[in-house]
Amino acid sequence: MDDHNRIALVTGANQGVGRQVAKELAANGVTVLVAARDFAKGEAAAKEIGRGAIAFQLDVTDKASISAAAERVRHEFGRLDLLVNNAGISQTTKRTLQENVQANRASTASLDEVRAVWETNVFGVLAVYQAFLPLLRLSSDARIVNVSSGVGSLTSASDPTYEYRHIFGPVYPASKAALNAITLAMCIELENTAIKVNLVSPAFTSTNLNNFEGTESIEDGSREVVRVALLGPDGPSGTFTRWENTTIPW
Numbered sequence: 001m002d003d004h005n006r007i008a009l010v011t012g013a014n015q016g017v018g019r020q021v022a023k024e025l026a027a028n029g030v031t032v033l034v035a036a037r038d039f040a041k042g043e044a045a046a047k048e049i050g051r052g053a054i055a056f057q058l059d060v061t062d063k064a065s066i067s068a069a070a071e072r073v074r075h076e077f078g079r080l081d082l083l084v085n086n087a088g089i090s091q092t093t094k095r096t097l098q099e100n101v102q103a104n105r106a107s108t109a110s111l112d113e114v115r116a117v118w119e120t121n122v123f124g125v126l127a128v129y130q131a132f133l134p135l136l137r138l139s140s141d142a143r144i145v146n147v148s149s150g151v152g153s154l155t156s157a158s159d160p161t162y163e164y165r166h167i168f169g170p171v172y173p174a175s176k177a178a179l180n181a182i183t184l185a186m187c188i189e190l191e192n193t194a195i196k197v198n199l200v201s202p203a204f205t206s207t208n209l210n211n212f213e214g215t216e217s218i219e220d221g222s223r224e225v226v227r228v229a230l231l232g233p234d235g236p237s238g239t240f241t242r243w244e245n246t247t248i249p250w
């Protein structure tokens with residue numbers, strides 16, 4: 001009997017947190033669709049993960065790519081049980097974290113960069129949700145995990161005593177605040193269904209997103225995303241957490 005019964009799709013799964021989540025889901029017996037905008041990178045990651053991992057091409061900013069991936073899932077699996085919206089970018093120009101804080105000032109942020117980051121982090125997630133929701137509705141135990149960030153918490157950033165308040169700006173932090181808003185809309189839309197929705201922040205993890213300036217390892221930094229992605233049918237919906245199951249205010 002095939003023990004890889006649960007079908008999960010992780011966007012941006014070719015590196016960083018997404019690849020770690022895909023790896024741990026596969027190790028827990030889940031069939032993982034390793035989605036990557038560059039199919040060859042997805043194939044390399046799926047090969048490295050091994051049993052239970054299958055590469056998919058999916059660029060969250062490309063409508064045709066999203067539709068083709070959803071159609072392939074419908075054709076090959078007939079449903080989706082878990083969608084991890086992980087793909088994200090923090091900038092369009094390589095900068096250090098310190099330079100990024102400067103580039104995030106409301107008065108000077110590049111509108112082109114704001115649009116590009118929001119296209120991936122906000123509109124990309126909504127487009128993937130819309131394409132895959134019909135497949136999640138065919139699951140008896142469906143869950144959506146949106147990978148956000150603590151820096152997107154409006155409650156925290158509006159508190160003058162919050163130590164990372166100075167980081168908040170229109171490019172990346174506000175894109176995550178908008179993702180949180182879109183996630184709340186998903187929660188409200190689905191609250192009378194069996195489909196669960198969770199928002200999770202990885203720890204400050206050493207990945208390409210932050211020029212590997214993050215302080216946590218991939219394993220530690222991804223742990224809360226993995227925990228939430230593996231929640232069963234009785235697990236909660238509507239949570240926003242970071243490691244270790246600590247609530248983040250929306």
Ligand code: NAP
Binds near residue numbers: 038087203207
């Ligand atoms: P990462 O290593 O840079 O990984 C980001 C992934 O997203 C890559 O696979 C990237 O693909 C993919 N991606 C970017 N644009 C895409 C698109 N248009 N379509 C499909 N995939 C796309 O960064 P990470 O740190 O693992 O980030 C994963 C998530 O965690 C993001 O949502 C990020 O905001 C969030 N997060 C990270 C941290 C942290 O400290 N690292 C903290 C809080 C939240 P390519 O390889 O092709 O670029």
